[in-house]
Amino acid sequence: MADSDDEYVQDISDDEVEAHQVTRGAGAGSRATGQGSRGAGWEVTRTWENVVEGADGTISSTVDGLLEAAKRKRLLKDTTPLQRGIIRHLLLILDLSLAMSEKDLRPTRYLLTLRYTTAFITEFFEQNPISQLGIIGTRDGLAFTLSPLSGNPNDHIANIQKLRTQEPIGQPSLQNALDMARAALFHAPTHTTREVLILFGSLLSSDPGDIHTTISALVSSHITVQIIGLAAQVAICQTLANRTNPSLPLSKTYTVALNEQHYRELLMRATTPPTTTHSISEGGGVRSSLLMMGFPSRIVDSSPTLCACHSRPTRGGYLCSRCSSKVCSLPTQCPACGLTLILSTHLARSYHHLFPLRNWKEVNWARASSSDQRCCFGCQTAFPERPMGASTLRRQSFGGQTRDRMAMHTTRGKPSASKHSVKDVSMASVSKDGVSESGRYECETCGRFFCIDCDVFAHEIVHNCPGCQSREGMLLAAGAENGNEMVILAEAQKG
Amino acid sequence: MNAVDGSDHYTKTSDEPPPSLLTIILDTNPHAWALLSPTLPLSAAIANLLVFVNAHLAFNNANRVAIIASHTQRAEFLYPLPAQETSSHTNGSAPQNGFDNDVEMADDGEPTVPPLSDDANHYRPFRLIQTTLLTALTTLLKTTPPSSLTPTTSIAGALTLALTYINKTTLSLSTTTSSTAPNADTTLAAETAPPALNPRILILSVSGDLAHQYIPIMNTIFACQRLSIPIDIAKIAGDTVFLQQASDATRGTYIKLDHPRGLLQYLMMGFLPDQTNRKYLVPPTAVGVDFRAACFCHRKVVDVGFVCSICLSIFCSPPEGAICLTCGTHLQLGEYGGKPVVVARKKKKRKNVEDGKGKDAT
Numbered sequence A: 001m002a003d004s005d006d007e008y009v010q011d012i013s014d015d016e017v018e019a020h021q022v023t024r025g026a027g028a029g030s031r032a033t034g035q036g037s038r039g040a041g042w043e044v045t046r047t048w049e050n051v052v053e054g055a056d057g058t059i060s061s062t063v064d065g066l067l068e069a070a071k072r073k074r075l076l077k078d079t080t081p082l083q084r085g086i087i088r089h090l091l092l093i094l095d096l097s098l099a100m101s102e103k104d105l106r107p108t109r110y111l112l113t114l115r116y117t118t119a120f121i122t123e124f125f126e127q128n129p130i131s132q133l134g135i136i137g138t139r140d141g142l143a144f145t146l147s148p149l150s151g152n153p154n155d156h157i158a159n160i161q162k163l164r165t166q167e168p169i170g171q172p173s174l175q176n177a178l179d180m181a182r183a184a185l186f187h188a189p190t191h192t193t194r195e196v197l198i199l200f201g202s203l204l205s206s207d208p209g210d211i212h213t214t215i216s217a218l219v220s221s222h223i224t225v226q227i228i229g230l231a232a233q234v235a236i237c238q239t240l241a242n243r244t245n246p247s248l249p250l251s252k253t254y255t256v257a258l259n260e261q262h263y264r265e266l267l268m269r270a271t272t273p274p275t276t277t278h279s280i281s282e283g284g285g286v287r288s289s290l291l292m293m294g295f296p297s298r299i300v301d302s303s304p305t306l307c308a309c310h311s312r313p314t315r316g317g318y319l320c321s322r323c324s325s326k327v328c329s330l331p332t333q334c335p336a337c338g339l340t341l342i343l344s345t346h347l348a349r350s351y352h353h354l355f356p357l358r359n360w361k362e363v364n365w366a367r368a369s370s371s372d373q374r375c376c377f378g379c380q381t382a383f384p385e386r387p388m389g390a391s392t393l394r395r396q397s398f399g400g401q402t403r404d405r406m407a408m409h410t411t412r413g414k415p416s417a418s419k420h421s422v423k424d425v426s427m428a429s430v431s432k433d434g435v436s437e438s439g440r441y442e443c444e445t446c447g448r449f450f451c452i453d454c455d456v457f458a459h460e461i462v463h464n465c466p467g468c469q470s471r472e473g474m475l476l477a478a479g480a481e482n483g484n485e486m487v488i489l490a491e492a493q494k495g
Numbered sequence B: 001m002n003a004v005d006g007s008d009h010y011t012k013t014s015d016e017p018p019p020s021l022l023t024i025i026l027d028t029n030p031h032a033w034a035l036l037s038p039t040l041p042l043s044a045a046i047a048n049l050l051v052f053v054n055a056h057l058a059f060n061n062a063n064r065v066a067i068i069a070s071h072t073q074r075a076e077f078l079y080p081l082p083a084q085e086t087s088s089h090t091n092g093s094a095p096q097n098g099f100d101n102d103v104e105m106a107d108d109g110e111p112t113v114p115p116l117s118d119d120a121n122h123y124r125p126f127r128l129i130q131t132t133l134l135t136a137l138t139t140l141l142k143t144t145p146p147s148s149l150t151p152t153t154s155i156a157g158a159l160t161l162a163l164t165y166i167n168k169t170t171l172s173l174s175t176t177t178s179s180t181a182p183n184a185d186t187t188l189a190a191e192t193a194p195p196a197l198n199p200r201i202l203i204l205s206v207s208g209d210l211a212h213q214y215i216p217i218m219n220t221i222f223a224c225q226r227l228s229i230p231i232d233i234a235k236i237a238g239d240t241v242f243l244q245q246a247s248d249a250t251r252g253t254y255i256k257l258d259h260p261r262g263l264l265q266y267l268m269m270g271f272l273p274d275q276t277n278r279k280y281l282v283p284p285t286a287v288g289v290d291f292r293a294a295c296f297c298h299r300k301v302v303d304v305g306f307v308c309s310i311c312l313s314i315f316c317s318p319p320e321g322a323i324c325l326t327c328g329t330h331l332q333l334g335e336y337g338g339k340p341v342v343v344a345r346k347k348k349k350r351k352n353v354e355d356g357k358g359k360d361a362t
């Protein structure tokens, strides 16, 4: 702390000088040290901008609206016929320069970016199960590989987590980062996309040479660049986005995030694989087709043999399931017979979108006491007994964390306890989004009761119903296994 | 066993590796065990398993165990059981008690003696597990109707149960120790926060043919991947493609037992170390992995399949009428070998150039 105070005193005279350079970092420093109170006040006014009072004088309608909107969006997203069969090569470029320490996005641009990037990685691989992602960082005028191109989200997330302990420093170099991205994408097979996504917080780029030659090189290698700005529009980014995406409007390729929510939306937009309609319009290529793919097995030879893809001696590799050529990595195309080779585990990553788990129903006290299920089928935790004051006792027995989780869990959003009591009657009868009064949630397929933790976990992470999976006769019944329902999409498209 | 008096919890520092939760999935398919009985009868396997479980618990006083039966058509908890199903409530809550004591010790630094008394010759937690497991297993086998005997086993159900149990236990621990940061999203916190518990899953598998459960098994594998829970496989008999993939995807250990009689040896040497210890060991695991998939239409295991470019469903042969059975999209059958879409024709030239370069260089 003492250091920053000194800095503040010393820097006062330099402030004007720095202001003429493009640095925004100086502003951030002074605010953080000297004018903390003003900074905080500014934050408050900012959050209010987004909140509109409802007719009843509360903001709950706005909150509800946001939750509803998010839910609807999710539903919409899941039914759009996306081409998950696309292999994308995406390089994410993160600006790690001093400008990222600004606090206009809470907590800071830097930390928020790290958090959103983690979510982005997970989402990207869920939407594009057979794609490849790489991450490049730029700071101090240099670019460096944060995470090399690979199809394993865990590696990327681990590498992003390492950044948490570091500080943003120096100035970014777009040119270095783009050159690095171009080199990484150079070997991407021809039938895949080559994309670069830049999260750019600075208003300048400190480059060793002429960035326009780099942009021309990108154009000639068919690399498309999308940019999300965090500060303001920058001319060079505009040029970059325009030249690498000649057919797309600038609003789709270069956007400046207005707030945290908008930033997240912009980032998540980039995870969406091109829709079918989009690819048709793009130039009459293959529409929806049946692809023949091989699921090769991994082998380890006792002595090195040459791989078919690079002619390098390697011991490990995958054997093409059609012609038994050895390739180094997946997904790829067999160099000998042209068969697309992928890992079946990559394909399976998106199957829960096809067979989503049906929502579980809240159980009222009447139903709960008529059943002899006294504990959660999934985790063996005993359910609360029917109490005198239902809601309070249940809360206690499940601990404070559950409540927080429920508040955050948008699909069953119930912002406040007070609201619940007002709407109690209607929610008990309709109760589509509500919280179960008995703390039990019932899978209608297998009739088992679960606690809220298992409900959230089953629907958000594992996408299986534990009850349906261990039901007598389950393995014989073919269709409605797992309590999952086939996406209605099929009927929608036929009709 | 020295850990029993709780003294080493007193000196525990914060950077000590967290205790581990071992979830064992025991494939109890009677058919498969009957076939195995000349070499390894079920009773012997259970005896070996109990020794292994005891060793796991003795490692660290806070270690926990859960045992789930993956029966022919259902999955069931064998240990721990909910309170009212066992004779007295002490059985069910015993592991909870054990842990609560540890938490208190960490908090106030006052080592309390765990409440164990009755039998001087048999460490009480061990005995609890033994009786609960044997009772539950006997009940399970007794209540199996002959009609439900199939050559398969409900691994997917057992894995899902294991995951919900692990999830709940982790949650309850992170609230009591309040070590997780409350700022991040729930899922994010679960993925990134330092774990209060080191969970892992061990499957003792004796039967094959899991293709019917392909999708649910894959779902559980991805959940394990996200939560970094390794799935260890001790393959005693049978042959399954998907368990191999499960252990590979989650970085677990896969051992095919050449000599089932030596089950205990395999368990002790291969599966006892937890994630923390495995960093310092070279785990004995399968090198080659079979990555075949199951088709959606007949649940056949295939190595070359037809994949819908929209939804990625796998079919063993082009579906009838060229309509995807899952998403209903009309598919073009023209070019089977079709590449996964996208990007211009111009690049063909480039590719040749690159290829040429590559060959020159090597």
Ligand SMILES: [Zn+2]
Pocket: A307, A308, A309, A310, A311, A312, A327, A328, A329
């Ligand atoms: Zn190679």
Ligand SMILES: [Zn+2]
Pocket: A320, A321, A322, A323, A324, A325, A334, A335, A336, A337, A338, A339
């Ligand atoms: Zn081939």
Ligand SMILES: [Zn+2]
Pocket: A376, A377, A378, A379, A380, A381, A450, A451, A452, A453, A454, A455, B164, B168
């Ligand atoms: Zn539960």
Ligand SMILES: [Zn+2]
Pocket: A443, A444, A445, A446, A447, A448, A465, A466, A467, A468, A469, A482, A483
């Ligand atoms: Zn169910």
Ligand SMILES: [Zn+2]
Pocket: B295, B296, B297, B298, B299, B300, B315, B316, B317
């Ligand atoms: Zn088939």
Ligand SMILES: [Zn+2]
Pocket: B308, B309, B310, B311, B312, B313, B324, B325, B326, B327, B328, B329
């Ligand atoms: Zn389809």
